[in-house]
Every structure is written in structure tokens, then in C-alpha cells.
Amino acid sequence: xxxxxxxxxxxxxxxELAGSGGEQRSAxxxxxxxxxxxNHLSKVLRILVRAxxxxxxxxxxxxxRFSGNAKRATLMDVVELFEPVAIEGFExxxxxxxxxxxxxxxxxxxEISEMMRATLxxxxxxTMLKLMERERR
Amino acid sequence: MDIHAHxxxxxLDIRRARLSDLxxxxxxxxRSNKDDNPHYWQEMFERYGDDLEKQxxxxxxxxxxxxxxxxxEIRDWEFGSPPCGWIFALGVRPDMRLAGVAxxxxxxxxxxxxxxxxxxxxxxxxxxxxxxxxxxxxxxxxAGPYIQLEKDL
Numbered sequence: 001x002x003x004x005x006x007x008x009x010x011x012x013x014x015x016e017l018a019g020s021g022g023e024q025r026s027a028x029x030x031x032x033x034x035x036x037x038x039n040h041l042s043k044v045l046r047i048l049v050r051a052x053x054x055x056x057x058x059x060x061x062x063x064x065r066f067s068g069n070a071k072r073a074t075l076m077d078v079v080e081l082f083e084p085v086a087i088e089g090f091e092x093x094x095x096x097x098x099x100x101x102x103x104x105x106x107x108x109x110x111e112i113s114e115m116m117r118a119t120l121x122x123x124x125x126x127t128m129l130k131l132m133e134r135e136r137r
Numbered sequence: 138m139d140i141h142a143h144x145x146x147x148x149l150d151i152r153r154a155r156l157s158d159l160x161x162x163x164x165x166x167x168r169s170n171k172d173d174n175p176h177y178w179q180e181m182f183e184r185y186g187d188d189l190e191k192q193x194x195x196x197x198x199x200x201x202x203x204x205x206x207x208x209x210e211i212r213d214w215e216f217g218s219p220p221c222g223w224i225f226a227l228g229v230r231p232d233m234r235l236a237g238v239a240x241x242x243x244x245x246x247x248x249x250x251x252x253x254x255x256x257x258x259x260x261x262x263x264x265x266x267x268x269x270x271x272x273x274x275x276x277x278x279x280a281g282p283y284i285q286l287e288k289d290l
Contacts (some may be wrong), residue, residue: 070237074271114264119280122270130277 001116007082009036009044014053014078017066018125019132020034028064044082051081068125075128076120086113151245154194154202154206161203162196178283181208181226183285185202196239197229205229207242211255216283221257222250227269239272261285 003011012034017025031038045064048054055067068069068077079085087109093100153163159178166178185208192193199207208226215221224246229238250258259281262270 071275117268118267121267122274124271124275127271127275129250130275134277 024063024065070126150198205232224260265270
């Protein structure tokens with residue numbers, strides 16, 4: 001599974017802002033730090049604002065700040081804004097007469113998808129911040 | 138549950154479980170409500186409630202009320218692994234969640250394992266038990282080298 005670029009930008013933005021100690025950051029600052037397109041990042045930031053994870057601060061020196069609950073919001077809350085968390089093309093596949101091969105593969109791939117979902121749902125933003133702190137040392 | 142509520146966390150005491158704590162635990166432990174085994178907690182107390190070298194059953198008490206529990210034990214060479222500490226039961230009364238009860242019980246259990254010379258901690262969770270899964274990850278636990286498999290017979 002490869003995360004889409006929008007998902008990665010969403011994760012960068014949420015974790016950057018959640019770890020900033022309440023300070024706001026502009027889209028340009030985040031884009032520069034992670035070497036990503038500011039246009040693409042701006043679209044992602046709007047989605048995160050609509051989801052309640054970020055707050056847009058207007059005016060001179062405006063930007064974005066984290067507005068979610070870091071102990072409750074999880075990686076899943078960010079990822080599923082941008083893409084389905086599943087082995088694409090299988091869970092939603094509904095063929096009228098699935099073959100033995102398709103049925104067998106579906107069982108294996110559903111297991112993988114469920115593991116992915118359980119992991120993403122269990123890692124909160126607060127846990128990620130601790131993990132980042134641990135890696136920094 | 139109102140996640141913005143802040144339960145009273147003053148005067149939380151962690152201590153070994155007593156037989157008289159079991160009714161309090163049953164009031165909020167989900168296993169008790171399934172009623173598969175009405176003697177579950179009695180048996181747990183008999184196995185883990187004494188002052189044992191490798192087993193520990195702790196409760197968190199506030200005033201005279203039990204607001205959380207944790208049970209763990211040291212298992213030697215299971216799956217060929219050097220002795221490690223297992224936490225296999227943890228519960229917090231719903232109105233006391235997000236108040237640090239589980240964190241204090243977990244810390245006390247880790248201290249017990251460390252004093253016994255054990256440097257590895259493990260647990261196993263239902264995939265859908267997101268609250269427990271999130272809690273253990275918040276304490277720094279991550280997926281280990283084993284995968285649990287099962288089959289209907």
C-alpha cells in the first residue's frame with residue numbers, strides 16, 4: 001500500500017501543528033519545511049479545517065493551528081479524509097460470480113486491511129508526538 | 138462519554154487487590170457482564186490475588202471505591218522468549234477514564250516487573266478494543282515480533 005500524496009501532506013500538517021505547542025504556522029512555512037507544493041498543501045489544509053482538526057487564523061501573520069483533541073484524534077482520522085484504508089479494489093469488489101481465487105484472495109486481503117485499520121485507529125496524535133520526541137533523542 | 142470532563146483524580150491509591158474488592162470491579166468490568174463464567178473474578182483472585190512472586194493483581198481505589206484494576210504475571214520462556222511481563226487484564230470505571238488511573242496502574246505493574254528483573258512487557262488485545270489499544274500505544278508499546286493466529290475446530 002502506498003499512501004497518496006494528499007494523505008502524507010495531511011499527516012505532515014497535523015503532526016507539525018499539533019507539535020508546535022499551540023503556535024500557528026503558515027502554509028508557506030509548512031510547505032517549505034517538507035519541500036512540498038504549497039498549492040497542493042493549501043487544498044489539504046482546507047480539508048483538515050473542514051474536518052475540525054485544524055483552525056485557520058485569518059489576518060496578517062495568519063496561518064493554521066491544531067484544533068483537534070490530540071488524545072482522541074488518530075492517524076485514521078487523518079488518513080480516511082483522503083483515501084480509503086483498504087487494499088484497494090478488493091473489499092468493495094462485488095462480482096456476481098466470484099471465483100475461488102478471488103474468494104481466497106479476499107480473505108487474505110481483508111485480514112491485512114483490518115490490521116491496517118486497527119493500527120491506524122489506535123495511534124493517537126498525542127502518541128505520535130511522544131514517538132517523535134523519542135526518535136529525536 | 139464527555140471527553141472534556143475532568144474526573145476527580147485526587148486521592149487515588151494503588152494497592153494489591155483484596156477479596157472484598159471484587160464486587161466493585163464487577164460493576165464496571167465488561168467481562169462480568171457477559172456472564173460466561175460467574176466465578177471468573179473469584180478464580181482470578183485465587184490465582185493472582187495473593188502476595189505472589191510472579192503474579193500481581195492491583196486495584197486503584199478512590200476513597201472506598203474501586204475505580205480500576207490491572208492483572209499481570211511474569212511468564213518464563215513462553216514461545217522460547219526470555220522471561221517477560223504480561224498484562225492481560227486492565228479496566229477503568231467509565232466515568233474515571235482519561236484521568237490517569239490506567240497510567241498509574243500500568244506504572245505500578247512495570248515497577249513490579251522491573252524489580253523482578255524483567256525488561257520486556259507484552260499484552261494481547263482484541264482488534265476492536267480501540268480504547269485499550271490506544272492506551273497501551275500511548276505508553277510506548279508497539280507491535281512485537283509475534284503474530285497471534287487461531288482457527289475454529
